[in-house]
Amino acid sequence: MKGAIKLFKVAGISINIHVTFLLLLLLFATMGFRWLFLIIAIFFFVTLHELAHSLVAKKFGIQVKEITLLPIGGVASMTKMPDKPYQEFLISLAGPALNIAIVVIFFLPLYALLGKQVLFHPLSVKSFPHVIAHIYWINLILAVFNLIPAFPMDGGRLLRALLAQKMGYQKATRIAVNFGHIFALIFGYIGLVHGHIILIVIAVFIYMAASSEELQVDIRETLKRFSIKDIISHQFLTLGKDATLAKVLELVFHSHQEDFAITEDGKMLGFVTRHDIINGIHQHGTSAEISSIMRKDIPVLRESDSLDKAQNIMQENSIKALPVIRGGKIIGIVTIEDVTRVYSMMAQRK
Numbered sequence: 001m002k003g004a005i006k007l008f009k010v011a012g013i014s015i016n017i018h019v020t021f022l023l024l025l026l027l028f029a030t031m032g033f034r035w036l037f038l039i040i041a042i043f044f045f046v047t048l049h050e051l052a053h054s055l056v057a058k059k060f061g062i063q064v065k066e067i068t069l070l071p072i073g074g075v076a077s078m079t080k081m082p083d084k085p086y087q088e089f090l091i092s093l094a095g096p097a098l099n100i101a102i103v104v105i106f107f108l109p110l111y112a113l114l115g116k117q118v119l120f121h122p123l124s125v126k127s128f129p130h131v132i133a134h135i136y137w138i139n140l141i142l143a144v145f146n147l148i149p150a151f152p153m154d155g156g157r158l159l160r161a162l163l164a165q166k167m168g169y170q171k172a173t174r175i176a177v178n179f180g181h182i183f184a185l186i187f188g189y190i191g192l193v194h195g196h197i198i199l200i201v202i203a204v205f206i207y208m209a210a211s212s213e214e215l216q217v218d219i220r221e222t223l224k225r226f227s228i229k230d231i232i233s234h235q236f237l238t239l240g241k242d243a244t245l246a247k248v249l250e251l252v253f254h255s256h257q258e259d260f261a262i263t264e265d266g267k268m269l270g271f272v273t274r275h276d277i278i279n280g281i282h283q284h285g286t287s288a289e290i291s292s293i294m295r296k297d298i299p300v301l302r303e304s305d306s307l308d309k310a311q312n313i314m315q316e317n318s319i320k321a322l323p324v325i326r327g328g329k330i331i332g333i334v335t336i337e338d339v340t341r342v343y344s345m346m347a348q349r350k
């Protein structure tokens, strides 16, 4: 994510902090140590919440590259969506379940330590025990807020996953999205009536997130209906391993092709994308040979792969084009633009 600073890694997931969140920390720091401690503790539990989602996702083979802390909360970037509704259900449940577990586990110890008076009247930071009580209850708020059945909250995903057991994924999404829109309108109404700006902002955010979720699912469902062989073009150029970057650049200008396989006797030795070519020229100049910058192990596509799968592989590997292989030989190249074009054509037909 842009503007994010890497803090450390947990279980292979890098925990990042966004610069806007740093500004928030500075603001709280000026309000005193207790406030600063409070906000850091809140984000510690937000991070734990996101880690719970991420670790369950990893169990289902979904890579989580990073968790970014923003002033509005944490975001775990997953490279793909879960395949099965029960996987989405468990991944979504993990975050709120962790917060609820914390609330349950720490209730008696804190009751004994802080006393009833402080534990149940935490809404001040006048003493350190009050701060602790405040942080404790934040876990309950995190759980309850995230269980609201509206995207992008976990509750929206839980609702969709439950509905998807009984009906198609697209229909389940549409109903969950409608729920999200209704919640957004209710929040917006309350916000307007009571003059709560933050509630209005949340309402707009929820409304847009619900619409965006519907679009994402529409795209995926459309892409699932097509396979590589529906879009592959068999006209493509390949490069010999001693081609210079100057030669490659010339080919790009003449052919409109921007991603190339490097082959020898029909066998693929490597692959370069537009991005690799530009970077290569930048770092090594135009006289360098293509073999010095090519990617050697690169995932490949087959004609039977769905466009949804192709898009997932590209996203997971942060690459915008891939070779298509049949019987060990390259038979074409598919780019992310080829894939998205299919969706925009189908969307226009609706």
Ligand SMILES: [Zn+2]
Binding pocket: 049, 050, 053, 095, 096, 146, 154
């Ligand atoms: Zn969550």
